[in-house]
Amino acid sequence: xxxxxxxxxxxxxxxxxxxxxxxxxxLQRLLARGAGILAPNGKMPLDWRLSFMFAKTQARSHIDKxxxxxxxxxxxxxGLIIENDATAFLEKSxxxxxxxx
Numbered sequence: 001x002x003x004x005x006x007x008x009x010x011x012x013x014x015x016x017x018x019x020x021x022x023x024x025x026x027l028q029r030l031l032a033r034g035a036g037i038l039a040p041n042g043k044m045p046l047d048w049r050l051s052f053m054f055a056k057t058q059a060r061s062h063i064d065k066x067x068x069x070x071x072x073x074x075x076x077x078x079g080l081i082i083e084n085d086a087t088a089f090l091e092k093s094x095x096x097x098x099x100x101x
Contacts, residue, residue, distance in 0.1 A: 001013070001015060001066065003069050003071060007072070007073070008069075008070065008071050008072040008073070009071060009072065009073045009074070009075060010066070010069065010071035010073070010074045010075070010086065010090075011074075011075045011076075012074060012075070012076045012077075013076065013077045014045075014076075014077055014078065015044060015048070015076070016042055016043060016044055016074070016076050016079070016093055017037035017042050017043070017044075017045055017076065017078040017079050018037065018038075018039045018040070018041075018042025018076060018078070018079030018080050018082070019032055019037055019038055019039060019042065019078060019079045019080070020039050020079065020080050021038055021039065036049075037078075037079070039079060039080045040080075041092065041093075042076075042079050042080075042093060043092075043093040043094070043096065044093065044094070044096075049096055052097070056097050059094075059097050060097045060098070063090070063094045063097060066090065067087060067090055067091065070087060071086040071087065071090070072084075072086055073086055074086045074089060074090070
């Protein structure tokens with residue numbers, strides 16, 4: 001994760017996936033939606049989310065730090081660039097951290 005301060009662009013590489021629906025055939029699109037990695041609702045890949053299921057408090061503290069950076073845009077290795085409302089996108093992408101269980 002890297003924040004380019006001058007442009008307030010957050011680079012997250014593999015932390016979030018936000019694939020364009022057009023990137024997939026119908027079955028792949030269905031699976032990507034189920035995994036939560038389909039734009040415009042991309043998020044951390046399921047295997048990564050599962051690895052943090054018992055460390056949500058720690059994950060939330062890191063996410064809060066990232067949100068405090070107030071990025072304007074997000075670039076990721078896998079998916080569409082977020083050019084507007086980056087903070088809202090991050091809150092939605094990491095909403096799983098706030099859920100119990």
